[in-house]
Amino acid sequence: xxxxxxxxxxxxxxxxxxxxxxxxxxxxxxxxxxxxxxxxxxxxxxxxxxxxxxxxxxxxxxxxxxxxxxxxxxxxxxxxxxxxxxxxxxxxxxxxxxxxxxxxxx
Numbered sequence: 001x002x003x004x005x006x007x008x009x010x011x012x013x014x015x016x017x018x019x020x021x022x023x024x025x026x027x028x029x030x031x032x033x034x035x036x037x038x039x040x041x042x043x044x045x046x047x048x049x050x051x052x053x054x055x056x057x058x059x060x061x062x063x064x065x066x067x068x069x070x071x072x073x074x075x076x077x078x079x080x081x082x083x084x085x086x087x088x089x090x091x092x093x094x095x096x097x098x099x100x101x102x103x104x105x106x
Contacts, residue, residue, distance in 0.1 A: 002036075002039035002040050002042075006039050006042065007039055010038070010039065010042055010053070013038065013042070013053050013054075013057055014035055014038070014039075016054075016057065016081070017031075017034060017035060017038060017057045017060070017061060017081070018031060018035075020057075020058075020061055020077070020080040020081040021034065021061060021080075023080040024061075024065070024072050024076060024077065024080050026061075026064075026065055026070055026072070027068065027070045029068040029070070030064050030065045030067075030068040030070040031064070032064075033063075033064035033067050033068050034060045034061045034063070034064030034065070035060075035064075036064075036099075037059075037060035037063055037064055037095055037096070037099050038056060038057055038060035038061075040098065040099040040100075041056055041060065041094075041095050041098040041099055042056050042057075054081065054082065054083055055083060055087045055088075055091055056091065056095065057081060058077055058078060058081045058083045058087055058088050058091070059087070059088050059091035059092040059094070059095040060095055061077050061080075061081060062074055062077045062088050062092050063092045063095050063096050065077070066092075067101075074088045074089055074092075
């Protein structure tokens with residue numbers, strides 16, 4: 001869960017997340033889920049630097065698309081938001097766990 005203040009403090013990151021979702025042509029449900037995941041985990045990010053927030057945004061976008069059955073490849077998400085595919089691969093399950101969701105075992 002996140003606080004309203006988290007949304008205000010991360011407005012620029014939410015805008016960037018939505019712009020990446022536009023590039024991926026994601027459905028509304030996937031966009032909303034990605035924003036919720038981002039806000040639920042960004043305050044817990046170890047490093048408050050932009051690099052860490054970008055990684056959390058990318059992982060949230062990928063995980064949100066999976067949850068809402070609007071899946072995009074890790075590479076497509078990485079290209080849309082400007083991180084490496086490896087960044088998403090290393091973070092997306094952690095984002096789910098931190099949001100209180102159980103990642104798939106496959």
